Amino acid sequence: MNLGRTAAIALRQFYLLRGSPARILPMFAWVAIDIVLWGFITRYLNSVASSGINFVPALLGAVLLWDFLVRVMQGVTTAFFEDVWSRNFLNVFATPLRISEYVGGLVISSIANSSVGLVVMLALAGAAFGLSFFVYGLMLIPFLLVLFLFGIALGIFGCSIVLRLGPAAEWLIWPLPALLSPLACVFYPLSALPRWMQVPARFLPPSYVFEAMRGFVRGGHASPSAVLAGGGLALFYVLLAGWFFTRIFKHVVRSGLIARYSAESLS
Amino acid sequence: MNGPPPVVLSVSSLCKRYGETVAVDDISFEVHQHEVVGLLGPNGAGKTTTINMILGILEPDSGEVRIEEFDLAKRRSQALRLTNFVAVYSPLPGNLTVIENLRFFGMIYSVPGLSERIEEVIAQFDLDRFRKVKCGVLSSGEQTRVSLAKAMLNRPNLLLLDEPTASLDPSVARDVREKIREVTLQGAGGVLWTSHNMYEVEQVCDRVLFLSKGRILLEGDPRSLPRDHGKETLEELFIAVAREPLALERD
Numbered sequence: 001m002n003l004g005r006t007a008a009i010a011l012r013q014f015y016l017l018r019g020s021p022a023r024i025l026p027m028f029a030w031v032a033i034d035i036v037l038w039g040f041i042t043r044y045l046n047s048v049a050s051s052g053i054n055f056v057p058a059l060l061g062a063v064l065l066w067d068f069l070v071r072v073m074q075g076v077t078t079a080f081f082e083d084v085w086s087r088n089f090l091n092v093f094a095t096p097l098r099i100s101e102y103v104g105g106l107v108i109s110s111i112a113n114s115s116v117g118l119v120v121m122l123a124l125a126g127a128a129f130g131l132s133f134f135v136y137g138l139m140l141i142p143f144l145l146v147l148f149l150f151g152i153a154l155g156i157f158g159c160s161i162v163l164r165l166g167p168a169a170e171w172l173i174w175p176l177p178a179l180l181s182p183l184a185c186v187f188y189p190l191s192a193l194p195r196w197m198q199v200p201a202r203f204l205p206p207s208y209v210f211e212a213m214r215g216f217v218r219g220g221h222a223s224p225s226a227v228l229a230g231g232g233l234a235l236f237y238v239l240l241a242g243w244f245f246t247r248i249f250k251h252v253v254r255s256g257l258i259a260r261y262s263a264e265s266l267s
Numbered sequence: 268m269n270g271p272p273p274v275v276l277s278v279s280s281l282c283k284r285y286g287e288t289v290a291v292d293d294i295s296f297e298v299h300q301h302e303v304v305g306l307l308g309p310n311g312a313g314k315t316t317t318i319n320m321i322l323g324i325l326e327p328d329s330g331e332v333r334i335e336e337f338d339l340a341k342r343r344s345q346a347l348r349l350t351n352f353v354a355v356y357s358p359l360p361g362n363l364t365v366i367e368n369l370r371f372f373g374m375i376y377s378v379p380g381l382s383e384r385i386e387e388v389i390a391q392f393d394l395d396r397f398r399k400v401k402c403g404v405l406s407s408g409e410q411t412r413v414s415l416a417k418a419m420l421n422r423p424n425l426l427l428l429d430e431p432t433a434s435l436d437p438s439v440a441r442d443v444r445e446k447i448r449e450v451t452l453q454g455a456g457g458v459l460w461t462s463h464n465m466y467e468v469e470q471v472c473d474r475v476l477f478l479s480k481g482r483i484l485l486e487g488d489p490r491s492l493p494r495d496h497g498k499e500t501l502e503e504l505f506i507a508v509a510r511e512p513l514a515l516e517r518d
Contacts, residue, residue: 008374015367086360094322095375096348254326256285259319 001104005097009105010112013079027113028120031067035121038063039129057135057217059187062210064121064131066186069147069154069206070177071117075110076155077162077173084167089261093253099246106159107152114151118144139216142227143209149234150205154180156241160248166261185210205234272300273335275349275425275457276321281330283316283481290316292481293330298425298457303448305468305489306461308478309509314461317478318354318429321459323347334425348376351423353414355433361403365394365413368402369420376421388416392446408439415443424456431460432467440464444471465489465501475501477508484508 017023042055049055083092092102125131133140158173165172183197184206190198201207208230212222252258276298283291291313298304306314319325321332323343332339337346359368369388373381389395392412397405402413411431418426428447432440448471451458462468468475469489477485485492485508489501498504 002377004374004377008371011374012363012367012371015363015371020362082360086362087357088360090322090324090354090357091359091372092375094319094324094347094350094352095372096344096377097375098344250326253324256283256316256319256325259315259324 001098001100002096005101006104006108009079009102010108013082013105013109013112016082027071027116031071031117031121032124034063034067035060035124036128039125039131043129054217056129056131058214060125060129060131061133061136061213061217062186064125065143065147065209065213066177066181066184066206067121068114068118068144069151071114072110072148072151073155073158073177075113076106076152077158077170078113079106079109080155080159080162081170084162084170084261087261089258093258099249100242103156103242103245106155110152110155114148136213136216139212139222139227142231143213146205146209146227146230146234149231149238153234153237153241156238156245160241160245163245163252163258164248180204180206183207189214203233205230205237208233272302274298275300275335276459277331277333278317278321279331279333281317281320281332282328283313283320283325284328289481291320291327294478294481294483295330296476296483296486298459300424300455300457301452302474303451303458303460303472305472305475306459306478307463307465307468307475307505307508308484309505312478313481314478315429316481318352318427318459318461321425321427322350322352348421349424350427351376351418351421351425352427352429353411353418353431354427354429355411355431356429358410359402359414359417361401364399364401365389365405365416366398368413369417372417373420378421381420384420388419391419392416407434408436411435411439411443415446419450422454422456426451426456426458428458428460430462432462432464440467447471463505465505469501477504479508 038060042060045055045059083089122133136143154176158176162169162173183193183201184204185193185201186206190201190207190211193201208226212227216222274297278297279295281291281294294317296304306317308314316325320327321339323339323346334346334349337349339346363371366385369385370381373385378384389398392415394412394416397409397413402410405413411434415431431447432443435443444467447458460472472489474487475489475492476483485496485504487495493499493501493504496504496507498507
């Protein structure tokens with residue numbers, strides 16, 4: 001693996017960002033709106049709930065962590081879409097660039113992109129609504145890591161779908177996190193789901209993170225084995241997504257689709 | 268006595284089908300160092316399919332592509348590091364400036380001493396005043412010069428040019444031809460060039476391959492080939508290949 005080529009993909013993303021307010025604004029604008037909206041909802045719930053539960057770390061923290069995952073995924077897909085939008089596949093893939101180097105570049109772009117979003121969310125949630133990530137203690141690190149890995153896996157999977165189905169398939173990818181969110185148990189415990197929905201939920205790493213987070217908020221304890229299971233699953237999905245992208249790439253090279261990408265299919 | 272120049276591209280028994288359609292049918296040829304080979308033929312003859320297979324973005328059904336000592340199927344990255352290309356249908360990203368595009372692709376091709384090399388190609392293709400201009404706002408001729416600068420960044424041993432002058436006025440096209448010819452003679456590479464401009468082909472190419480229905484129909488010196496087949500000009504020969512390929516095949 002040539003790190004220079006991986007860095008080139010990330011550098012290209014930086015070039016695009018620095019010259020474009022339309023790309024910079026979404027890095028923090030939507031997450032900021034989410035934090036403000038959910039911040040007021042949690043503040044309201046705190047004022048009317050008689051149970052004495054503090055909804056800020058449970059609900060606002062969950063929103064923040066879920067938005068982080070979404071930003072990670074979109075960091076990968078957006079960097080990939082730049083090649084779709086600028087019809088750059090021929091220039092990029094008819095070069096010595098390996099798939100691992102390309103995907104590595106997308107991941108680095110995503111780290112930079114999602115870090116900005118995370119910092120903005122933390123600052124806003126802390127300053128306006130009193131949410132401190134220190135409330136999760138050291139468990140915050142594995143929480144973020146599992147969500148990061150799963151966001152990367154989702155992003156690579158999304159890129160594979162668009163590579164296979166053509167530019168219009170981008171619209172299938174944007175709502176992917178929303179489709180998964182009911183099963184990810186972001187706002188409610190796994191036990192709130194019907195039994196048949198609990199089965200697929202257990203295959204989603206975020207459900208382990210959010211269960212652990214709620215456990216931690218309730219009693220100051222999160223099950224390390226549950227977080228570890230989520231981490232193992234997330235890592236598995238990253239490898240699976242990498243394998244899937246490679247398979248799809250080989251298919252589009254064999255079929256000739258990548259050379260006629262705007263046609264979307266060869267039939 | 269010197270032997271023949273080394274082979275930079277070797278294509279052997281290359282085949283590609285799209286369903287029932289045979290796009291490339293068992294073609295073999297070589298390109299040598301300092302040689303400009305023209306790949307000619309009517310629309311749909313298989314030129315771009317051939318170039319796409321050499322660029323590794325289309326997998327052949329059978330056959331082999333070797334760039335210098337590297338088998339493209341087995342050592343794709345090493346093989347493609349020795350190539351570069353310009354294709355009229357694949358402009359550089361219009362949302363990056365000239366300098367950004369050159370740096371990005373220079374890193375992709377692992378060009379040593381990249382900053383100095385970028386300055387060299389900028390000077391070579393007279394791009395200094397456009398260095399901070401986004402490629403999307405350049406004229407066709409300026410964009411072609413940027414694409415050529417990008418293609419020369421890694422001093423490719425094999426340069427693939429798919430109708431590089433198609434959108435250029437005659438004056439700019441002549442400049443571009445001269446630059447490519449100059450670079451080919453000075454460097455260590457060979458060029459595979461497709462064009463529909465027969466005047467250009469006669470000016471630039473040392474050898475031409477006429478493709479028809481995915482097969483190589485004729486091969487030879489573009490200046491003598493027409494007479495060998497009873498035609499006055501290369502353009503007449505081209506038209507004959509396009510309209511009566513079977514008659515030429517019988518020849």
